[in-house]
Structure formats: C-alpha cells, structure tokens
C-alpha cells in the first residue's frame with residue numbers, strides 16, 4: 001500500500017501498488033470506484049499534529065468528523081486517544097459509537113436543534129461552541145430543563161480573511177459563522193446570567209485549506225486579547241479552541257503548505273504564557289492525504305480538438321473539483337514516469353452535467369479503457385460529500401492496514417436504493 005503520505009512532492013514515480021496492498025487486486029475484489037484509506041497515514045498525521053504540541057500535554061485534539069466520518073477512520077483515531085469535533089447528532093453518535101468519551105467531544109454548528117442539544121448534554125460533552133445569542137438561550141432552556149450545565153465557548157468571528165477559497169472561508173464578517181468579535185464581552189456577560197450555562201472557553205475557526213500562516217496569526221492575536229479581556233472581567237476561561245483549517249499539499253508542483261510544527265510555533269507565540277487548555281479541530285490535515293479514490297477508465301473519447309477520459313467515478317462521488325475548482329492529482333495505477341504525462345485530457349464522469357469532471361486539461365500518460373487511476377488527496381471532504389445524483393450508488397470505502405483491508409462501508413445494492421423509498425397509496 002502506498003502510504004498516501006503527508007509527504008512533500010509526491011512524485012509521479014510513486015507506484016501505488018508498491019506496498020502491501022495491491023490496488024489492482026483490491027479493485028477486482030471491491031469493484032470500482034472505491035475510496036481507499038490508509039490506517040498508517042491516518043495514525044501518522046494524528047501523531048504529527050499532536051506531537052507538535054507535546055510541550056502542552058493537556059492539549060485536546062478533536063478530529064473534525066465532517067472531513068471523513070467513516071467509522072473505520074474514526075475508530076483508528078479514537079484508539080489513539082483523539083477527541084472529536086462534531087456538528088450534528090449524527091456525527092456525535094458516530095463519535096460515541098467508536099468509543100470516544102463525551103469529555104473529548106466539542107459540538108460546533110450554527111443550527112443545533114434543541115433535540116441535538118439535549119442529546120449532547122446527556123452524552124456529557126466537553127463543550128458547545130455557541131454561534132449566536134438565540135442559540136445560547138435555546139441551550140440554556142434545554143440545560144435548565146434537564147438540570148444539567150452546558151460548558152460553552154462562543155465561536156468568535158474575528159473578520160479575518162483566511163486567504164482560501166471563498167466557499168470555505170468562515171471567519172469574515174459576511175460569513176454566517178460565530179458572533180462578532182465586538183459583541184463577545186457582552187454575550188459572555190449575558191451567558192453568565194443564564195441558568196444551565198457555564199461560559200468557560202473561547203472558540204475560533206476561520207476557514208479551511210489555509211496555506212498561509214498570517215491569517216492564523218492575526219486571528220489568534222485577537223483571541224488572546226479577548227481571553228485577557230474576559231479574565232479581567234472575571235470569567236474563568238479554562239480552554240481556548242483554535243479550530244482547524246491547516247492546509248495540506250494537493251499538488252507537487254506548488255510550494256508545500258506550512259507544517260504542523262510551523263503552525264505549532266505560531267500558536268505558542270500567539271498564546272504566550274496564557275494558562276489555558278488548548279483544543280484543536282483539524283480535519284483535512286488528518287484525513288486528506290490518507291485517502292484516494294480509485295476509478296476505472298470506461299472510454300477514451302477523442303474529439304477533433306479534445307480528449308475526454310471517461311471514468312466510472314463522477315462529481316457525485318468527489319464534488320471538490322467542480323464545487324471549489326479544487327485540484328486533485330491523478331495518477332495511473334501503473335508504473336509511470338513524469339516523461340509519460342504528455343496527453344492532455346479532461347477526466348470526466350458519467351453524470352449528466354457539464355460540471356462533472358475530476359480534472360480539466362490534465363497531462364496524463366496514455367490511458368485505455370480498463371486502466372485504473374487514483375485520484376489523490378481524496379480522504380477529506382470526499383466520501384462525506386458524496387450523493388446519489390443520477391441514481392448512482394454511493395461508492396464503497398476500504399480501510400487498509402499493512403496487508404489487511406476491510407470494506408468498512410460496502411457498496412449498497414440497487415435493491416437497497418429502491419427499498420429505501422415509499423410510494424403513496426394513491427398511486
């Protein structure tokens with residue numbers, strides 16, 4: 001198994017079947033397309049991230065489940081002691097199902113329902129990241145009714161440009177997330193008066209795939225200032241949640257993003273000697289380069305001025321290229337050298353949308369029907385964003401560990417798909 005590594009400059013000479021698991025054999029067994037995740041890489045990424053903060057032993061790294069919620073992935077991380085960042089009851093149930101204790105779970109999201117709040121209170125989660133004043137009041141009502149106390153952090157929106165794709169920026173004033181920085185102190189004061197609420201933390205998450213440390217620096221400076229203000233006002237702030245967002249390498253021909261150790265240095269500088277527990281919510285950094293999407297070429301269509309490589313994976317399986325103009329490296333699952341990447345082609349799927357592509361104008365070696373390709377860096381925001389558009393079945397997910405593999409989410413059948421729906425009795 002190729003370790004889909006947190007590695008700089010993945011070269012075209014990487015042979016995907018060079019390690020213990022042969023992707024061709026796996027494709028024959030599971031069928032294509034399928035997602036394939038590497039346990040070793042997940043573990044390594046988690047350890048690299050936590051290792052960067054070893055000087056602060058009470059740091060809690062809450063893996064952001066939204067990036068990849070496959071139970072095999074979650075269990076791999078839970079076994080290492082990871083906490084989890086959840087944004088719905090579904091994600092919370094997944095975290096609990098793999099044995100993550102409530103005390104290692106943080107709950108974010110602008111639209112938590114009262115039912116979700118009640119479920120999370122019963123699970124004894126570490127903290128709620130509260131994103132508005134009405135949400136605060138709802139949480140207080142639910143907690144009071146249950147006779148429980150919700151530990152909360154307001155998610156503060158610092159109005160900082162994360163210099164990332166506009167659809168995944170979350171810390172600008174115009175984004176729906178968090179409470180305005182200027183309103184924070186008065187909201188903490190209000191929270192302190194409400195039953196069932198313990199305002200004990202501060203949270204911030206400014207966006208995803210952040211490859212420049214400057215926005216973090218600016219945002220963390222504001223956050224440190226806020227902790228000082230809150231403490232001076234008498235609040236016992238015991239944790240600061242710095243969110244996730246650290247970017248990862250998607251292409252080998254661009255400068256690599258900062259390493260977790262660079263990020264940790266910045267955090268330590270920004271936090272100074274602030275005596276607080278730090279929480280983090282990395283998602284992409286842990287899962288992105290631990291997964292690939294394996295697909296088979298169906299047809300190669302050569303038009304007068306263009307070649308389309310039509311593969312069996314599509315935008316419904318991996319929406320990132322068309323939704324965010326995201327680049328995913330594509331490698332043939334055969335030995336190939338950079339010199340053979342000379343055929344310019346669009347790699348497209350079978351879905352009836354012009355936006356159904358995995359790559360545009362991409363140099364690749366000559367491919368033929370039946371060849372396998374690996375779409376790299378697909379472990380984060382891949383399978384979790386899949387849909388059944390065009391009544392296509394969700395693709396299976398396979399977790400690999402050394403020579404072992406497990407189809408952690410099998411391909412459903414068409415019978416499953418049809419039996420999930422009901423017809424009204426008047427038809």
Ligand SMILES: Cc1ncc(COP(=O)(O)O)c(C=O)c1O
Nearest residue numbers: 064205208244245281282283284
């Ligand atoms: C609140 C929160 N925390 C953590 C994350 C994970 O971000 P990333 O996968 O970029 O680390 C997100 C997604 O952007 C988020 O919204």
Ligand SMILES: N[C@@H](CCCC[NH3+])C(=O)O
Nearest residue numbers: 168208209320324380381
């Ligand atoms: N889905 C986005 C990341 C969103 C992060 C969630 N706040 C992506 O694929 O890049």
